[in-house]
Amino acid sequence: MTVPIALDAQLRVAGLTPTAQRRAVLALLIGRTRPLAAQEVHAELNRSVRHIGLTTVYRALHTLAEAGLLHTFDLRGQRAYRHCGAAPHQHLICTSCDAVTECPPDIVRSWLNELYQHAGFTPHPDRLDLKGTCGACANK
Ligand SMILES: [Zn+2]
Ligand SMILES: [Zn+2]
Known part of the structure; x- marks a missing residue:
């Protein structure tokens, strides 16, 4: 599991400037097994961490996914985002609980x-x- 202290490093390695919004969005998604839709990320951030607009959340998620820090999934027609490990992997997706397991490609x-x-x-x-x-x- 990734330690939040490495947040800025992860963003920089991906070629992104560690803005407060990107940091908050990434921190929320680290360690989750289930991908989250933008609305869920938005709701959780506003409940716990900081006030952040939905458009800003969308933009941050898009940027993080483009940079390869997040993988995107289709969750019943909704785009959802998950922070995945840096090692190559395939996805095992549970259709009951939406949990995503990273599977080594060798398998x-x-x-x-x-x-x-x-x-x-x-x-x-x-x-x-x-x-x-x-x-x-x-x-x-
Ligand atoms: Zn992945
Ligand atoms: Zn399950």
């Missing part, structure tokens, strides 16, 4: 090879979102 590599053998299809797996039910929801 799906043999499956992708099989896909090639069967269909002659060469996947470009820079991003693979697999939907299903997470372990916690399956055990309910």
Whole structure:
């Protein structure tokens, strides 16, 4: 899990100026398993940290996603944002609780090879979102 102290470093490495808004938005998303929509980020920030306009939240989320610090997901037609690790990964998305698990690419590599053998299809797996039910929801 990333420590908030590294916030400015993360922003700078991504080529962004660490503004108060970007810092607040990023800090809110760090450590979450579930992607959050802009409205949720906006509501939580205004409840806990600071007053920040919805347009500013949208802009900050967009910038952070463009810089690769956030990954975007489609949550029932709504765009949602999640802070993901820097290491390459695929996404396992739970359709019951919306939790996203980062999966090392090696785990799906043999499956992708099989896909090639069967269909002659060469996947470009820079991003693979697999939907299903997470372990916690399956055990309910
Ligand atoms: Zn991700
Ligand atoms: Zn789940």
